[in-house]
Amino acid sequence: MPRTAKLPSILAADDDVVVQRLVAHSFEAAGLYVTVYESGKALLDNVNEDTLVCLVDMVMPEVSGMDCLRAIKKKFPNTEVVILTNVNDASNAIEAMRQGAFDYLTKPFDPDELCLSVRKAMQLAKASRENEGLREAVNSAPSLGSSPLVGDAPSIARILKIGNRIAKSKNSVLINGESGTGKGVMARYLHSISDRADKPFITVSCPSLPKDLLESEMFGHEKGAFSGAIQKRLGKVELAHGGTLFLDEIGEMSLDLQPKLLSFIQERTFYRVGGEKQHEADVRIIAATNRDLQQMSQDGGFREDLYFRLNVLPITMPPLRERPGDTLLLAQHFLKRAAKREASPAPSLSVEAAQALQAHDWPGNVRELENVIERAFTLREEEDSIQGEDLPAELRAAKSQASTATPSLAGKTLSEIEKIAIEQTLEHCKGNKAESARMLGISEKSIYNKMKRFQSGS
Ligand SMILES: Nc1ncnc2c1ncn2[C@@H]1O[C@H](COP(=O)(O)OP(=O)(O)OP(=O)(O)O)[C@@H](O)[C@H]1O
Numbered sequence: 001m002p003r004t005a006k007l008p009s010i011l012a013a014d015d016d017v018v019v020q021r022l023v024a025h026s027f028e029a030a031g032l033y034v035t036v037y038e039s040g041k042a043l044l045d046n047v048n049e050d051t052l053v054c055l056v057d058m059v060m061p062e063v064s065g066m067d068c069l070r071a072i073k074k075k076f077p078n079t080e081v082v083i084l085t086n087v088n089d090a091s092n093a094i095e096a097m098r099q100g101a102f103d104y105l106t107k108p109f110d111p112d113e114l115c116l117s118v119r120k121a122m123q124l125a126k127a128s129r130e131n132e133g134l135r136e137a138v139n140s141a142p143s144l145g146s147s148p149l150v151g152d153a154p155s156i157a158r159i160l161k162i163g164n165r166i167a168k169s170k171n172s173v174l175i176n177g178e179s180g181t182g183k184g185v186m187a188r189y190l191h192s193i194s195d196r197a198d199k200p201f202i203t204v205s206c207p208s209l210p211k212d213l214l215e216s217e218m219f220g221h222e223k224g225a226f227s228g229a230i231q232k233r234l235g236k237v238e239l240a241h242g243g244t245l246f247l248d249e250i251g252e253m254s255l256d257l258q259p260k261l262l263s264f265i266q267e268r269t270f271y272r273v274g275g276e277k278q279h280e281a282d283v284r285i286i287a288a289t290n291r292d293l294q295q296m297s298q299d300g301g302f303r304e305d306l307y308f309r310l311n312v313l314p315i316t317m318p319p320l321r322e323r324p325g326d327t328l329l330l331a332q333h334f335l336k337r338a339a340k341r342e343a344s345p346a347p348s349l350s351v352e353a354a355q356a357l358q359a360h361d362w363p364g365n366v367r368e369l370e371n372v373i374e375r376a377f378t379l380r381e382e383e384d385s386i387q388g389e390d391l392p393a394e395l396r397a398a399k400s401q402a403s404t405a406t407p408s409l410a411g412k413t414l415s416e417i418e419k420i421a422i423e424q425t426l427e428h429c430k431g432n433k434a435e436s437a438r439m440l441g442i443s444e445k446s447i448y449n450k451m452k453r454f455q456s457g458s
Pocket residue numbers: 147148149150151177178179180181182183184185186248288289290330366367370
């Protein structure tokens with residue numbers, strides 16, 4: 001018999017009654033609605049195109065988790081499947097990932113990790129219904145050597161929404177944001193959901209070359225154009241023909257080269273260095289910067305006309321400290337990625353480590369988080385978990401400062417402690433109730449109800 005059935009978006013199947021209960025409780029506590037079945041067959045009888053995610057035990061009599069996975073993916077490719085396995089079943093789990101499972105978790109599972117994984121799977125399932133092409137972007141587009149775009153903060157969701165429209169346009173995009181916020185990831189994502197996705201995505205890193213070489217890097221050169229130009233070389237503009245040219249750190253481009261780029265954007269024509277023949281290339285420009293180009297153009301450091309041409313479709317990547325809910329999501333993602341690379345189960349994050357990650361300000365944004373997690377994964381003391389001590393000292397210090405700032409909870413009632421936790425989380429999330437709910441592991445509705453109760457003093 002199904003245990004809970006409010007919304008049909010998540011289905012689960014496990015033949016073990018204890019696991020059935022645990023799954024139902026974990027989801028309920030996280031504000032997610034699930035219907036739990038006692039067999040793979042019962043689940044397959046009930047799955048339909050509205051099902052976002054199925055959580056299936058790998059080993060079940062008659063219809064196994066793998067059978068469920070194959071049947072679901074064949075009939076409902078936009079339904080995501082998360083597999084539950086035993087620790088010693090890693091090779092099957094890897095096979096399941098190859099067959100299109102979204103994720104696998106080993107038993108005994110951590111309820112937070114389970115809910116996080118299922119939420120991510122739901123996010124992907126919803127997004128791929130809106131846009132079939134998104135799957136590649138979220139699950140990684142190997143041909144681009146890119147990262148998937150992970151994040152479900154409202155600010156990121158808004159960007160993804162406008163991103164779907166921006167991707168279809170031919171106009172230039174300017175991605176602003178602090179270093180490490182994922183401007184490059186966003187550029188690849190836009191390319192991967194555009195109708196140029198099967199054409200090249202070529203990056204030019206503007207600060208990496210002296211200005212003369214940058215012109216040749218972009219537009220190519222003819223043989224003998226300068227000493228060292230022993231043969232003709234195609235530029236990145238030509239290599240990107242039909243696709244996207246990503247100009248990283250455009251604010252570093254010299255004023256001498258900027259008119260040539262402007263002319264290319266306007267006319268789609270260019271000359272190779274040392275050449276007299278005009279060439280054409282059909283290229284969509286995406287530029288990124290961590291500098292204030294508008295201010296630079298007012299101060300004369302960047303051409304204003306080029307700024308306007310680039311800034312037709314602006315996107316701003318929010319810093320990680322403004323989307324604290326994404327910190328753990330990204331941390332889990334980097335852990336899973338590292339674990340998959342080594343074909344081992346992903347270690348969990350201890351409460352202490354998770355708190356330290358959330359207390360940190362992340363001046364280096366996602367790149368800094370990625371490095372911290374990679375380091376912790378490699379140096380961890382315990383095989384199956386990341387502890388506070390596995391993190392760099394400055395993160396542990398930030399956490400202990402945060403905890404000394406917390407008022408003592410001794411002598412308070414549970415209800416008072418709950419109130420403090422909710423108020424502090426809301427403050428941490430700048431009043432964002434959806435993010436706070438996710439962090440606290442309760443539903444947004446529970447936050448509203450509890451706040452109402454606190455206000456009425458009951
Ligand atoms: N949303 C995200 N999901 C997954 N990985 C991310 C995300 N955002 C950033 N990263 C990872 O963080 C690192 C930095 O990202 P990226 O290079 O895109 O940032 P950037 O803003 O372009 O940085 P810079 O301004 O220094 O060039 C990369 O390794 C990238 O894979």
